[in-house]
Amino acid sequence: MWEKVKNYLVANALNLNIGFFLFLLVFIIPQFFANNDSILLVIRGLIVATGGGYIFYKLLLFRKNNPNFKPSESKLLVDVAGSIIAILTGLLFGLILMLIVNPGQAFGGFFVILQGGFRNIKSFGDMIYFSVPIILTGLSVAFAFRTGLFNIGATGQLTMGAYAAVYIGVKWGVIGEFSPFLHWLVAILGAIVAGALWGAIPGLLKAYRNVNEVVSSIMLNYVAMYLNTMLIVKYIYNRDFARALAPKSTAVTPLMNLHYLLPNSSVSGGIVVAIVVVIILHIILNKTTFGYELKAVGFNRDASKYAGMNSKRNIVYAMVISGAVAGLAGGLMYLVDGKFLQPLNxxxxxxxxxxxxxxxGLSSPFGVLLAGLFYGSLKQGGFYLQLYSFTPEIIDIIIAVIIYASALGLFLQKFVIRAMKKREMLIDQKPEEAVEGSDA
Amino acid sequence: MSFADIMYFILPLVIASTVPLALVALGALFSERSGVINIALEGIMIMGGFVGAITIHLLEENAHLPIQTVALIGLLVGAIIGIIFSLLHAFAAINMKANQIISATALNMFAPAFAIFTARIIFGTQRVPIGDSYIITRVPGLASIPIIGDIFFQGAYLSTLLGIFIFIIAVIVLYKTKQGLRLRSCGENPQAADSLGINIYKLRYVGVMVSGALAGMGGVIFVLSFSTSFNATVAGFGFLALAVLIFGNWNPKRIIMAAFFFGFMRVISSTKSVIPFLNDLGLEDEIYLMLPYIATLVVLAFVSKNSAAPRAAGEPYDPGKR
Incomplete structure (x- = not known):
């Protein structure tokens, strides 16, 4: 056992050191320089340089180890290129729409969208804040998708999780007097359990009654929506404002020192939770037998059964995990100062x-993290778009076009592969020409 | 209130919600029978309702047409927009063999955003106002028929009556004509249908377009019957229609019954305070609103073995597959 740990530490010494360094830079050091803008700027620069340098180093290493790498044969690269084309299509559609509506301000507005969350420190922090629930629901859908299930019910699971979290946040203040962090933790656990239970229903129906999970989770979305309204009015209603009561301050998501690094923004520790979930799901899906079984059932239910896997149980587990993540999203979304659950149906x-x-995000946890941040950035762009004469709904339109374009994935992939092969052929031809030249 | 009074009060309201539900569910039936799952109904209804409402608003302001003609034009425009919008889904699902749930989700996201965006540009707010009330107090002649006249032809909407008529026509087309049979065969066994010279792609396009037309029209009916403005939402009627389709086991007669039951629950949730019996029960509105969805889940769980769902629905057509 110790031998294993030691080997792991030695083999990953570089990764661990960089990780520790980044941890210090993000969570520990900034609090000592809270009001010193120039030092904070240096710290931010160091974080970007370290992260960027690490990625660059990894890319160089990869090229060195795979000299004959052909982009068109890498499924990952082709898929990523497909996603990027879909994004460009969506953005182009948005630009055209803006040009039609108000040509004078279209390019200015479009630049604001592109700038997105990278406008200033505040918008960067807000981008992270808004992307947290999106990353988590994205993870929920992605996890189900990898196991062959389409979880269109993330909304319902999120609603149940949000209700459970807010209920605990409002009513169980006793825990908060004992320990604030514990109160938050219990509220979050409540959200996870509520989401997991709500996700288990379509899982059970699929496994034991062969009910299509898409249909059952659409129904459950609406049941959750009405249930939420009913329970809010019954137990945690604030009549004066026609909304749910605010959770006690002890249940609000801790800031985890992030506000020192990104002052004035709404950023909170939610992003840390989201990243932890990304890592956990990545490990489950790619490094464990359990995840392998879940994926196998998704690929071919009958074959996995024949191989001795319990396909029914695995379907239920997959939906429970997916629901739990969506519930967590709901919890983190509403355990925030100034955000209230509303009985609006x-x-x-x-x-x-x-x-x-x-x-x-190609249904991979890290991809979802990036895609979620991208969405957060677009949302911030939409927010600042109001400086120009456009409504933020244009972001939703762009997102819808992006999904539609990525639904045409097969077509996009063929297109990408063809373009990549053309390029590779050009690169391959050059040395051959040289050889021919020397022969003559 | 006596029982009869309550019935006369409730039934017209129930019929007003039954008709759009049944019509949109029938649209979904057309699409699924041809082999394409269409959960974009909500989005198509929003698009149809939105453009229909704008048309009606503009006609009210600028043209001096009889009020029911305006409604009729609005319904027609809604249907045409529904067809155009559904073509996007058809293209993705049929030609591109895309995941039908994903492309439909894209349309569902697009429609409300587009409606709000455009309405803000045209009107400054996201509401599209509709001036007149399109209720017909008495249909001449027919309203004097006892009982039926009271329920159907007093305080009814032209859109409702038209909806009933279109529903009947559509059912006859789907179940009593050669083309209807061919369309249904595409959703059961497209390979076999293809071998008999039926053009699968064409008929699937037809199926999706009919569902688009009915859903678009359903959106306009929703606007005309339930509110005085269109606010970029059809209150989940598109998804409710999907529940109606499943609860109705893909069968037109049962679809009507399901739509009636679902409509009944919606009406009760808002009118229960005037019904002594229900008022005494003291249940929340939401329980009645939830019930249709729960009933659908129960039906799905217990009778899924006898389901009459089209067998090839949701699968892209692959001629090489047997």
Whole structure:
């Protein structure tokens, strides 16, 4: 056992050192320089340089180890290129729409969208804040998708999670007097459990009654929506404002020192939770037998059964995990100062956005993280778009076009592969010409 | 209130919600029978309702047409927009063999955003106002028929009556004509249908377009019957229609019954305070609103073995597959 740990530490010494260094830079050091803008600027620069340098180093290493790498044969690269084309299509559509509506301000507005969350420190922090629930619902949908299930019910699971979290946040203040962090943790656990239970229903129906999970989770979305309204009015209603009561301050998501690095923004520790979930799901899906079984059942239910896997149980587990992540999204979304659950009988849109994010992120946890941040950036762009004479709904239009374009994935992939092969042929031809030249 | 009074009060309201539900569910039936799952109904309804409402608004302001003609034009425009919008889904699902749930989700996201965006540009707010009330107080002649006249032809909407008529026509086309049979065969066994010289792609396009037309029209009916403005939403009627289709086991007669039951629950949730019996029960509105969805889940769970769902629905057509 110790031998193994030691080997792991030695083999990953560089990764661990860089990780520790970044941890210090993000969570520990900034609090000592809270009011010193120039030092904070240096710290931010160091973080970007370290992260960027690390990625660059990895790319160089990869090229060195794979000299004959052909982009068109890498499924990952082809898929990523497909996603990028879909994104460009969506942005182009947005630009055209803006040109039609108001040609004078279209390019200015478009630049604001592109700038997105990278406008200033505040918008960067807000981008992270808004992307947290999106990343988590995206993970929920992506996890189900990898196991062959289409979880269109993330909205419902998110709603149940949000209700459970807010309920615990409002009513169980006793825990908060004992320990604030514990109160938040219990509220979050409540959200996870509520989401998991709500996700288990379509899983059970699929496994034991062969009910299509798409249909059952659409129904459950609406049941959750009405249930949420009913329970809010019954137990945690604030009549003066016609909304749910605010959770006690002890249940609000801790800031985890992030506000020192990104002052004035709404950023909170939610992003840390989201990244932890990304890593956990990545490990489950790619490094464990359990995840392998889940994926096998998704590929071919009968074959996995024949191989001795319990396909029914695995379907239920997959939906439970997916639901738990969506519930967590709901918890983190509403355990925030100044955000209130509302008894409006409207589906919470973040659940459906998760489908888009999962698709853009190619259903891989790290991809979803990037896609979620991209969405957060677009949203920030939409927010600042109001400086120009456009409404932020244009972002939703762009996202819808992006999903539609990525739904045409097969077509895009063929296109990308053809373009890549053309380029490779050009590169291959050059040395051959040289050889011919020397012969003559 | 006596029982009869309650019935006369409730039934017209129930019929007003039954008709759009049944019509949109029938649209979904057309699409699924041809082999394409269409969960974009909500989005198509929003698009149809939105453009229909704009048309009606503009006609009210600028043209001096009889009020029911305006409604009729609005319905027609809604249907045409529905067809155009559904073509996007058809193209992705049929030609591109895309995941039908994903492309439909894209349309569902697009429609409300587009409606709000455009309405803000045209009107400054996201609401599209509709001035007149399109209710017909008495249909001449027919309203004097006892009982039926009271329920159907007093305080009814032209859109409702037209919806009933179109529903009947559509059912006859789907179940009593050669083309209808061919369309249904595409959703059951497209390979076999293809071998008999039926053009699968064409008929699937027809199926999706019919569903688009009915859903678009359903959106306009929704606007005309339930509110005085269009606010970029059809209150989940598109998804409710999907539930109606499943609860109705893909069968027109049962679709009507399901739509009636679902409509009944919606009406009860808002009118229960005037019904003594229900008022005494003291249940929340939401319980009645939830019930249709729960009933659909229960039906799905317990009778899924006898499901009459088209067998090839949701699968892209692959001529090489047997």
């Amino acid at each position: 409207v589906l919470i849109p973040e659940g459906f956005t998760g489908i888009a994010i999962s698709l853009l």
